[in-house]
Amino acid sequence: MxxxxxxxxxxxxxxxxxxxxxxxxxxxxxxxxxxxxxxxxxxxxxxxxxxxxxxxxxxxxxxxxxxIAEVELGDDQTTQDWEQAARRTAHSYRQMAYRHPRVFPLLVTRPQSSPVALAVLERLVAAMRRAGLPDQVTADAPVTLFGFLNGYLTAVLSGGPDGPSQMPALDSSAYPTLAAVAHFQADFGSAAEFERLLDTVLCGIRHQAARRSSETP
Structure with a gap:
């Protein structure tokens, strides 16, 4: 040619x-x-x-x-506690997804086992082990965190590069309970909502760690 x-x-x-x-x-x-x-x-x-x-x-x-190489690992991995590591990873992952909404579906639908992907997981798992979290909780945490991130960001970015999709209006006569709490989802896709849901995920990991630690003889 x-x-x-x-x-x-x-x-x-x-x-x-x-x-x-x-x-x-x-x-x-x-x-x-x-x-x-x-x-x-x-x-x-x-x-x-x-x-x-x-x-x-x-x-x-x-x-x-x-x-994935755009996801920040942090400068000093030894001083970050596991929640700092998880939170920074989650926010950096979200920012990457917003920069590349048309690429993001590939991350959800293809296995991610490249060195750069494993480096992100290694940082999180290492921080959790340094903190003394039980190994089962440490092993489950990446699945829990990235299950949330991939599912949530897929929903938010389904509108494509034009921005987050909007939650549909609900028929209050058919779905009265959902309609009653719908105004709490008015910030769908916002940074505030993301932080709120991330807190829920991290709280769950923290609770599991405390529960399993208390069960250890």
Whole structure:
């Protein structure tokens, strides 16, 4: 193809490809993402991409790694208690999701076992073990925390890049109890709501840790 660079002479590396792929999904969404479109953006032949990343599945994984790398781990991991570590991770993860709402579904639907993803979990688990939390609670905590984060952020970001979806109006005659408390959800998707729900999750982990510690002979 005239004007396109090929092979190793294209001057690409995996990181550059991943960054360009994230930008492409940010603009057009996953439905319109493809290797040929990415190659057009980079000005290379598609085979130049496959030289570094073997197949579309691997490319999607590289996209996930690129956005997870944006989640801050903190500067001094030894001084943070486990709740500080969990809270900072959660807020940084939320900020990343808001920056990349069209990429975020990949994080929910694909296994996240890359080194960058494991580094995020390692920081949280290490902080919990330093705090002396029971190992079962420590093992359950990442599933609990990221189960909440992925489910909540998926719901909030379902409106796409235009912003959080709004809670639907309820028929008070059919759902009187839900309608009675609906005004408490008026801040759906807000930072205040996120902090409130995160507090509930962390309180649950803290309660489980205290309960299991009290059961240990």
């Amino acid at each position: 005239t004007g396109r660079r090929r092979g190793t002479s294209a001057g690409l590396d995996r990181g550059q490809i991943a960054v360009a792929a994230v930008a492409l999904v940010d603009r057009h969404g996953l439905d319109r993402f493809g290797v040929r479109r990415l190659a057009d953006d980079l000005g290379v032949d598609p085979m130049s991409i496959y030289h570094h990343i073997k197949g579309k599945a691997a490319l999607l994984d590289a996209i996930c790694e690129a956005v």
